[in-house]
Amino acid sequence: MLKASQTLEAAVDVVRVESTRQATMPEIITVTSGKGGVGKTNLAVNLGVLLRQRKQRVLMMDADLHLGKLDIILGASPQYTLADLVDGSRTIEEIIMSHPSGIDVLPATSGELNLLDADQRIMKVMAESFSRIQNNYDYIIVDTAAGISTTVLTMALGADKVILVITPEPASISDVYAMVKVISHKSPELPLILVPNRVKSLDDGLELHKKLNLITQKFLHTNLHYGGSVVEDGAVRQAIVRQRPFVLEFPKSQATYNLQLVCHRMLKLQPTQFSKRSNIFDRLRVKRKVVATLS
Ligand SMILES: Nc1ncnc2c1ncn2[C@@H]1O[C@H](COP(=O)(O)OP(=O)(O)OP(=O)(O)O)[C@@H](O)[C@H]1O
Ligand SMILES: [Mg+2]
Secondary structure (H helix, E strand, O other): OOOHHHHHHHHHHHHHHHHHHHHOOOEEEEEEOOOOOOOHHHHHHHHHHHHHHOOOOEEEEEOOHHHOHHHHHHOOOOOOOHHHHHOOOOOHHHHOEEOOOOOEEEEOOOHHHHHHHOOHHHHHHHHHHHHHHHOOOOEEEEEOOOOOOHHHHHHHHOOOEEEEEEOOOHHHHHHHHHHHHHHHHHOOOOOEEEEEEEEOOHHHHHHHHHHHHHHHHHHHOOOOEEOOOEEOOHHHHHHHHOOOOHHHHOOOOHHHHHHHHHHHHHHHOOOOOOOOOOOHHHHHHHHHHHHHOOO
16 A cells, blocks of 8 residues: 555656646657658557547647548548638637547648748737647647648658658658758757558568668768558558548557557657747747758
8 A cells, every 4th residue: 555655755746747747848740751642641640549548638730731631531621720710710729620539630731831931910820829729738740741842841840759651662762861861951859750651561661760770870860760660451441441540440450559659669759859849830930941041
């Protein structure tokens, strides 16, 4: 049995954790890849659900609404987007959509992220809105579009950790390399986590990481953390058809086990000490300027 002093210590610990949580900003995890169709949205959503299962408060920021995949995977279409915030018709709280899995979704199209360059009034509305909601979350997971656009880079550079999804195809490997090159040039401290997806075996994924990491270390002086691999699994495709996250629809599938390990590894990795952590919106604005200096 616990002694009273131990119980008190435990209670103090809980308060300490709670107060640290309130004092810190959410950790931003951006999921990107360079190449399209490699599984970013699937992994981002399901990772969000796994974090939720670990009692973390998660906001999914959909920076790729044009393709509408997030709706398909979650089986729910958003009513409003950030555009409704800007024209003053909705508050950010009204735009955020609560999904039955327990995660929240903020629909923000790639186009709307041009708002990072918008006028003072809009900037103020956005900054105030983000300040209001950001302490409601432990994690903000940003799902990006394919390619290395200004928006994608801004979202990557503004993150605490970047998950790079890669598949074992030459085009995916060269696109991830290109992405690492730009990110490491502008933010050498940013933790980059490689997650091989759709691999035949975990060994293949590990090997893919080993090979690419040797190359990035040699030519870019950049280390890629191994985030764990997710195998090619019919359960992922079937869950999409049923419009449910695969970790909920097929909790005993290989892909779910694999992603649980990815989640575990990601949580273990320390985020960079962003001088720390300013309002997410301000952060993105600063990074937007950094991206603008890229030639
Ligand atoms: N581990 C997996 N096993 C089987 N199929 C998978 C797996 N991961 C992804 N897929 C398939 O790949 C397709 C593309 O996934 P997803 O939409 O998440 O990719 P994306 O990188 O977000 O694409 P885009 O660049 O278009 O946004 C899914 O519809 C699914 O059929
Ligand atoms: Mg996608």
